[in-house]
Amino acid sequence: MHFFTGGCGDMLAFTKAGFLSLYAANHHSASAATARGNFPGLFVKEADLQSVDMRSVPPAQVLVASPICTEASPNSGRTAPRNPVELDENGRPKPGPDWPQTRITMWEPVRYAEVHRPMAYVGENVPAFGNSPLFKAWLHVWDALGYIPTLASVNAAHLKVEGMRPLPQSRDRLVWCFLRQDIGAANGLPDLRPTCDAICPTCGPVEGVQHWKKNPGFPVGEYGRRSRQYYYVCPNRRCGAPLEPITRGIGDVIDPMVRGDRFGDGYFKGKQRVTRTPYEQATRDRVAIGLERYRGKPFIVTLRNHCDASSLDDPIGTLSAQGGGHHYLASPTADLSVDECEYRPLTILEKARCQGFPDDHEFAGKEPDQRLQVGNAVPVNVAFWLAQRVMAVLPH
Structure with missing residues (x-):
């Protein structure tokens, strides 16, 4: 069910x-x-x-x-409303912050x-x-x-x-x-005890086990975060060394046949796709960081606070409920110019692969519906x- x-x-x-x-x-x-x-x-x-x-x-x-x-939840950036709904002269709720039930x-x-x-x-x-x-x-x-x-x-x-x-x-x-x-x-x-593949510097390849810094009886939290954080350790009792999980890079699911646009040309704003808008300076800065850091290799630009550029050898951050519109693929040219860089969002197929869907899984509806799913x-x-x-x- x-x-x-x-x-x-x-x-x-x-x-x-x-x-x-x-x-x-x-x-x-x-x-x-x-x-x-x-x-x-x-x-x-x-x-x-x-x-x-x-x-x-x-x-x-x-x-x-x-x-x-x-x-x-903090993931949505909103907290519970504290003020009552205001009514207009006809007794109908005035427009206010959206709070779906x-x-x-x-x-x-x-x-x-x-x-x-x-x-x-x-x-x-x-x-x-x-x-x-x-x-x-x-x-x-x-x-x-x-x-x-x-x-x-x-x-x-x-x-x-x-x-x-x-x-x-x-x-x-x-x-x-x-x-x-x-x-x-x-x-x-x-x-429901999760494990990961890891390499212990002493014991070699192992299945890392979860270790909670505090309150292991209530295992609710995020990997490596400050509050209720957990990490993985070597399962051998005489060792117990902290471990880094072996991860899979986003490059595994990127379709090299999908082309992007020249970064310097900006992007279409609105549904009409008539006038292009230049990218904001913060986005230019992220692309520039990636060009300097990866020296000619394609990389991911993440448009979130405290994020910039990351390698295709690493996983991307969480796809949002709105369909993961924060992640972009940047492909440099030989001159490493920001404006000449090829730039595009991840496709719905690439995002679906990030969620573990096979390529033959079909999402119904228009593009916004598919991104939401x-x-x-x-x-x-x-x-x-x-x-x-x-x-x-x-x-x-």
Whole structure:
């Protein structure tokens, strides 16, 4: 059972792991069409789940649903509104900051579990979701329903997954499996301890294990960050040396046949594509840094605060929910001129590869719809790892 299907990254992964998908739901027309197109015969419900009576939804052994909860997380740059909505003279709300009610989606899996009692509920979100004020209250609700939570924090660029390579995108995720108590008592809980391939300077090639600087009993956080940060260490007890995960570079998914434009010509602003606008000085500076740093080799320019240029041998940063419009490929000319540099955004296909989608996976809708589905997708390798671990504790 799949709620909030989006680009179908989790459905693709769970199918690969041996699950049979029965039902998918999403309010977004293009996302619903993507599910129908890639999974013929699947029943797809196009609707806001808040309006769906869960008694009308069929039962399933596993619910896969990653709620949308971006507004109150640091990843979105917004916090909860503190002021009441102002009304005009007719009693209608005045225009103000956008605050979609997507936090409600975290309660839709609860409604489903209350009616159908699946063996497991599986999902993922940004790590900030786990540190939001409602998260622990949410866990208490699942406990009251008779489910045991298992949490893990993983990064798609590091995760060792049987049958899939790490992704060329550094993407921190909080993942979970809420297992029904009777299933857990009979078969144990899923092993959600992530590992990575690494080279220990003393022991050689090893599977690095996760080490938390503090509060290991609540493994919610991001790789290498200041708050609740974790890193990897050598698994040999006599060693325990800190390790750097072996990663995969973005160059693996770049299509060399796609050409860019001359940087000095600027870019088209607006849909009419009539007048070109020069790039801002901050963007020129990033390109100049890359030209100096990589001396004639193509590189990635990332248009985010505290980012500049990075090598094609490294993963890119997280693709945003808006479709990853922060990453550009710069290809220098022989004279290393900023203006003569060939410059283009990553294509939707390249971004989809960064999320682990195969090239034959088709995204429905117009280009903005496709960007949204790719940017919002569950990384396929993360979902596949999660599906394998959950499958191992379910009765067969």
